[in-house]
Amino acid sequence: MEEKLSKEEVLHVAHLARIKVSDEEIEKYRIQLKELLNEVDKINEVVGYDEEMMITPIKDEALLHSDEVEDQISFEEVRSNIPHTSGSFIEVPKVVQHE
Amino acid sequence: MSKYLDHSILEIHELLKSKQITPLTLVKEAFERIEEEASLNAFITLNKEAAIKEAKALENMEVDNVLFGIPIAVKDNITTKGLRTTCASKMLEQFVPVYDATVVEKLHDCHMIIIGKTNMDEFAMGSTSETSYFKAPHNPWDTERIAGGSSGGSAAAVAARLVPFALGSDTGGSIRQPSSYTGIVGMKPTYGRISRYGLIAFASSLDQIGPMSRNVYENALLLNILVGQDRHDLTSVAKDPEDFTRLLDNDVRGMKVAIPNYFVSDIVSDEIKEKIDEVVKFLKSQGVIVDYVDLPYLDKAVTLYQIIAMGEASSNLARFDGIRYGYAVEDPKDLEDLYCRSRQEGFGDEVKRRIMVGSYLLSGENAKVYYTKAQQIRDDICKSFEQCFKDYDLVIGPTTTTVAYHLNEGMDDPLKSFLDDVLVIPVNMAGLPGMNLPVGFSKEHMPIGLHIIGNYFEEAKMYQLARFLEKNLALDLNPKEGGK
Amino acid sequence: MSTYQKTIGIEVHCELKTNTKMFSSAKNGYGDSANCNLTLLDLGYPGTLPLINDYAVTLALRAALALHCEIHREMYFDRKNYFYPDLPKGYQITQAKTPIGINGYVEIEVDGKPKTIRIHDIHIEEDTAKSVHQGNHSYLDFNRAGVPLIEIVTEPDMNSSEEAMLYLEKLRSLLLYADVSDCKIEEGSMRCDVNVSISKDDTLGVRTETKNIGSIRNVGLAIESEALRQEKLLEEGIAIQEETRRYDDASKETVLMRVKEIGNDYRYFPEPDIPKLCLSEERIRKVQEQMPMLPDDRKARYQALGLSDLSSSKLIQNKPLSDYFNLFLEDDIDFVMLSNLLLGDISFYLNRTMKTLMDTTLTKERMLSLLQHLYDQTITTKNVKDLLEEFLETDKDIDTICKEKGIQNISDTTLLSTIIKNIIEQNPESVKDYQQGRDRAIKYLMGQVMKETKGSANPSLARDLLEEELKKQ
Structure with a gap:
């Protein structure tokens, strides 16, 4: 088994997770993430399992909500938690391209 | 200093009813105790002003239920309106929720008083509470040791008798394992028993809130008021109301109990195995039928847990992006910079590792190889438990493989935190209820816990066996008195 | 004539006509002031969980039935994970594995001949927030976040811009008549993405996706211009890139938005916060019966x-x-x-x-x-x-x-007769002319009748009565 991830692999997962990593951290993660990945690879040892998949332990059907307006909050209630607002809008650095 | 908080809830209830004490007496005592034991670092935020105000407001009200006026601590990943809720993370250091979790509403409904928000692993990711941005809580039995995690602060607070009750949350053992390390009773009910609305999600298909208390009876009392279907949580289940204390005094003779061989294999330390053996011998002597059984995949549960929990966490924690709430870096140079640096600086190491690995496990074809496969095997674990419960009333084993170890022992080992929970994780996989009952002490006088697993929605039966053992073992579980 | 054959597939997003959002109980309202139709879920608040809007499911089911789809009796939802400011939870709840409807079709008529456009699937999802851009910042309004959407995906069954437009017209009219959406493209309640590839033979070419085209007419123009662009590239020996483009109304051309990342990686997995959603036979039958x-x-x-x-x-x-x-x-x-x-x-x-x-x-x-x-x-x-x-x-x-208004009851014979009698009395000259067989006399008298009745006399009735009256003279 490989001992370390490549630098590129670390940067790739960091990008997926939108977490910036410093050069120092890259070195650390190359080892730590690989350790975790080797661990989860143990799933490959399992064979002969049933195809049926569990999505939630809840077996009942979902309760449906009638189409009625309730529980609305005003923007003022949540404003203080928002890092940047402008009027009744939430402000972010300019959005350039759509994912 | 008054000692009312050392009384049983029923005794306190009588004192309140006869007006010998008021809720304020209890609240003040709780804060005095917290101050005295500040070095335990059990709390992240205290609710002092509001709690005292609430206690005063209760003075002229009728003491209408057994939990009326009783102080309680709430794990800091459960939202409390107007009271800071941090998830022990820098990311939410300043976050003040604008709504109460459903369980918190239920506490208010019976006039329990929230004393504060307890310390935990950051976003409940860890098994020692050492990943807390606010430093780890300590174990009241030996302050050099961990209180366990992730509900370490809740466990320490109840074990040290700072409060009689705490709420915890359990994704992969986070109620039961710290309960075992600190010698208290902790219940993770059946998935769906208690609304998750207001529980800041770690792994949605595993998370469950549960009561932590000094003894079995009081645990059942608190569970009584926490359960019920909630229209805000589609995964909460409608069940007829029941009194979880109803079987407490019933005989256990003839009860059938299974012990999976894996739970008493070499992964468990000798002194814990010996303690469990003693318990088994005692149960048999009391007419309980105890069989050793094989359950498949138990040894793979941690791997499945890692995949499912990290995968779901990577998605659940994507919302912390510095836009609508939470930590945001100053003057980001663009949107990507806002995301990447806010998350780099706002999250601690353990959380970042799990988010990154979780993202990887769900990316491209990996989702099939890891996540889907894990959920498929998980379904098999479920079925094997279901099979087992056709023949047995309960499944038991030790809660942990060792007693609480020393602080800093497992730091920076990304695997250690998962392995502490190897015995409790299968229960989350199946969505079953599981609880810890203190059953003795190690040579160093650290608590040892018994893990009791019930069939779906059979918490009452678990309490029955637990209460029977508790009564007969009659352990002194107050670290101050029973301690060193 | 181009020797290339176009292959076109279309994805349409439609907002459903509900009172509330798909997974929250906030109002679904267009044009309200910013950030006023919100519950905490619509801001992705920590600890909040999704609901399911029953009526949105009914509307989606109705749409699926209108498009002749097979219905999934047991559905789960899935999370589509990506980071974007208009996506408050960091994932969109959608249906990737168990869409409500699959294998449907829409019939169109091309030059008088029927053609079937196959529907790959129709699934339920939630809309994103709206952002406006100004200077170095964007401003977010979460009113639209969580509004129920259906996405309708065709097979690549269209071969001309005309067919694409006919399909969209037909689809729009179906959804309008099924009363599931108001389908206003200008207001964004219906949005079209078009996949175009060209090829000289039966093998499919590399396709590009042109997103969010503002009108059905522009869909036609976008397809034409995109096919032409691809043809030019191929003729120059340049390979087509799989990419996402947008249609620029001013230049009448498609413009590159981004080249598809390798691993434009949405990390789909089943939404664990929502248990299975089941559609009973009875519910399906009821929706079918109540179909407009x-x-x-x-x-x-x-x-x-x-x-x-x-x-x-x-x-x-x-x-x-x-x-x-x-x-x-x-x-x-x-x-x-x-x-x-x-x-x-x-x-x-x-x-x-x-x-x-x-x-x-x-x-x-x-x-x-x-x-x-x-x-x-x-x-x-x-x-x-x-x-x-x-x-x-x-x-x-x-x-x-x-x-x-003095509009006469012209078919009232009595009234008309009275008027005609008066006119005859007032025009003895013309009566004489008539009796002497002068044809213009009756025309003149008819004119007088019309003038008197302000043109409201029934001409044939008036003429009959006039002639009758003249004969009596």
Whole structure:
């Protein structure tokens, strides 16, 4: 088994997770993430399992909500938690391209 | 200093009813105790002003239920309106929720008083509470040791008798394992028993809130008021109301109990195995039928847990992006910079590792190889438990493989935190209820816990066996008195 | 003529006409002031969990049935994970594995020949927030975040821009008639993404996706320009890149938005916060039974009632008129007359005044009375022009309006006879001319009758009466 991830692999997962990593951290993660990945690879040892998949332990059907307006909050209630607002809008650095 | 908080809830209830004490007496005592034991670092935020105000407001009200006026601590990943809720993370250091979790509403409904928000692993990711941005809580039995995690602060607070009750949350053992390390009773009910609305999600298909208390009876009392279907949580289940204390005094003779061989294999330390053996011998002597059984995949549960929990966490924690709430870096140079640096600086190491690995496990074809496969095997674990419960009333084993170890022992080992929970994780996989009952002490006088697993929605039966053992073992579980 | 064959697939997003959002109980409202239709879930608040809007499921089911889809009886939702400021939870809840409908189709008519466009699937998802950009910042309004959407994905079954436009027209009319969406492309409640590839043989070329085109006409233009662009590249020996483009209205060309990342990686997995959603046979049957009459059925019905192909199509193009028309389906009336009125004077009035039928006083009863008057010939179609405005804007009945406006009951023989007698009396010269066989005399007298009745006399009746009266002289 490989001992370390490549630098590129670390940067790739960091990008997926939108977490910036410093050069120092890259070195650390190359080892730590690989350790975790080797661990989860143990799933490959399992064979002969049933195809049926569990999505939630809840077996009942979902309760449906009638189409009625309730529980609305005003923007003022949540404003203080928002890092940047402008009027009744939430402000972010300019959005350039759509994912 | 008054000692009312050392009384049983029923005794306190009588004192309140006869007006010998008021809720304020209890609240003040709780804060005095917290101050005295500040070095335990059990709390992240205290609710002092509001709690005292609430206690005063209760003075002229009728003491209408057994939990009326009783102080309680709430794990800091459960939202409390107007009271800071941090998830022990820098990311939410300043976050003040604008709504109460459903369980918190239920506490208010019976006039329990929230004393504060307890310390935990950051976003409940860890098994020692050492990943807390606010430093780890300590174990009241030996302050050099961990209180366990992730509900370490809740466990320490109840074990040290700072409060009689705490709420915890359990994704992969986070109620039961710290309960075992600190010698208290902790219940993770059946998935769906208690609304998750207001529980800041770690792994949605595993998370469950549960009561932590000094003894079995009081645990059942608190569970009584926490359960019920909630229209805000589609995964909460409608069940007829029941009194979880109803079987407490019933005989256990003839009860059938299974012990999976894996739970008493070499992964468990000798002194814990010996303690469990003693318990088994005692149960048999009391007419309980105890069989050793094989359950498949138990040894793979941690791997499945890692995949499912990290995968779901990577998605659940994507919302912390510095836009609508939470930590945001100053003057980001663009949107990507806002995301990447806010998350780099706002999250601690353990959380970042799990988010990154979780993202990887769900990316491209990996989702099939890891996540889907894990959920498929998980379904098999479920079925094997279901099979087992056709023949047995309960499944038991030790809660942990060792007693609480020393602080800093497992730091920076990304695997250690998962392995502490190897015995409790299968229960989350199946969505079953599981609880810890203190059953003795190690040579160093650290608590040892018994893990009791019930069939779906059979918490009452678990309490029955637990209460029977508790009564007969009659352990002194107050670290101050029973301690060193 | 190009030697390349175009292959076109279309994805359409439609907002559903519900009161509340898909997974929250906040109001689904267009055009309200920013960030006022919110619950905490719509801001992705920590600890909040999704609900399911029952009515949105009904509408999605109705759409799936209207598109002849097979229905998934047991559904789960999935999370589509990506970071974007308009996505408050960091994932969109959608249906990737168990879409509500699969394997449907839409029939279109190309140059008089029927063609089937296969529907790959139709699934339920939630809309994103709206952002406006200004300077170095974007400003987010989460009112739209969580609004219920259906996404309808075709197989690559279209081969020309004309077919694509016909498909979209047909789809739009189906969804409008099924009453699931108001399908306003300009307001964004219907949005079209088009996948285009070209090839000289049967193998499919590399496709590009042009997103969010603002009108059906522009879909046609975008396909033409994109196919041309691809053709030029291929002719120059340059390979087509899989990429996402947008249509620029000013230059009438598609413009690159981004090259598809390797691993444009949405990390789909089943949404654990929502248990299975089951559609019972009974529920499906009920939705099917309550399905409003769809365009093709209407057309067949109209033609059976005697309407021309053109009139039928025109009525169906205007849903409010068609719905109004349908109120009379069980009545014993002259349907051609009704259709002519609706498509003629009434449409003219509505267009001129920018009103809808709802803004007028034209109840079913009033329309029946109008039809009865026309049928009895107590008024003429000419009269209708004169009395319509008053009739549509007030509650007055036809006779009252006629009286007030001096519109005569021209088919009233007694009245007409009186008028004619008077005219004959006043024009003895003309009577003489008539008796001497001068043809122009009767024309002149008819003119006088028309003048006197302000043109409302039924000409043939008036002429009969006039001749009768003259013979008596």
